Amino acid sequence: MDTADTPRPSEFWxxxxxxxxxxxxxxxxxxxxREISMVAPGRALDLGCGEGADALWLAARGWTVTAVDISAVALDRAAxxxxxxxVAQRITWLRRDLTExxxxxxxxxISAEFLHSPIELPRELILRRASEAVAPGGLLFVVGHVAFPPWSRHGHDEAEQAQLPTAEELAVSLGLRADAWEVETSTSDGREVTGPEGQIAIMTDAVLKARRR
Structure with missing residues (x-):
């Protein structure tokens, strides 16, 4: 697609x-x-918060949450x-372009759940930048698709699918060295999901939870 025809990320979302x-x-x-229920609350950052379900869940459990998304529509809905x-008093909503x-x-x-985009998004750069803001003893928690469902707006060619890392590959690409980070969870979870027209697919998610030493 010609770049002139590509919408700005804020417009797209x-x-x-x-x-x-x-x-x-x-x-x-x-x-x-599953992974955070037993963690003592503190300051949380929710990247790409969308309509706010994760931020609300954290706030209801005592976390002070900063929730960030590029879409004003999503943030208004979340608020x-x-x-x-x-729980509004426990959440700060920020409209930001995570690329910048x-x-x-x-x-x-710091939590990033399914931080994927049909338009260009430097996911690894965003997560690397975020990892630097994890406090000592704090957690970086990332969940992402290993492959997109058939009905997704994302591309499905071989090259793009190959770019979706497993949890182990993500830990390596983010530079989470063993002397600085303890990886507590690194796994792939399968789950059944239903598409917008009733389609059924088995999705595999990469789940990474790492604690800064």
């Missing part, structure tokens, strides 16, 4: 969220619930959900 009243389920990601859930933004300060948890 605002349009994406405007297509439906609610895009996602409103439930926190299952991997986040409304936070008000309805009674650098986290300020340190966080006890």
């Amino acid at each position: 605002d349009q994406f969220y405007s297509e439906r009243h609610r895009v996602w389920s409103g439930k926190p990601n299952a991997s986040l619930v 409304q959900h936070a008000e309805e859930a009674g 933004w650098t986290p300020e300060g340190e966080f006890d948890l």
Whole structure:
């Protein structure tokens, strides 16, 4: 596609969220619930927070959350959900382009759930930058697709699929050295998902949880 025809990321994601009243389920990601439920709350950063389900879940458990997304539509929706859930005072919503933004300060948890995009997104650069903002003793938690579902807007050619790393490959590419990080979870989870027209597929997710020493 000619770059002149490519929408700006903010325009793309605002349009994406405007297509439906609610895009996602409103439930926190299952991997986040499983891996973080027993972690003592502190300061959390939610990258690509979308409609805010993960941020709301963290806030309800005592975390002070900074939730970042590029879409004003998604953030407005997320803020409304936070008000309805009674956790708005624990969440700061930031509209930022993660390609250009650098986290300020340190966080006890940095979470990036399915940080993928049909348009160009330097995911590894964003995660590397985020990892530098994890406080000593804090966690970097990343969940991503190993492959996209058949109905996804993402590309499906061999080259693009090959770029989706496993949890082990992601830890290496992010430079999480053993002397500085302890990898607590590095696994691939399979789950059954239903597409927008009732299609069924088995999705494999790469789950990485690493603690800064």
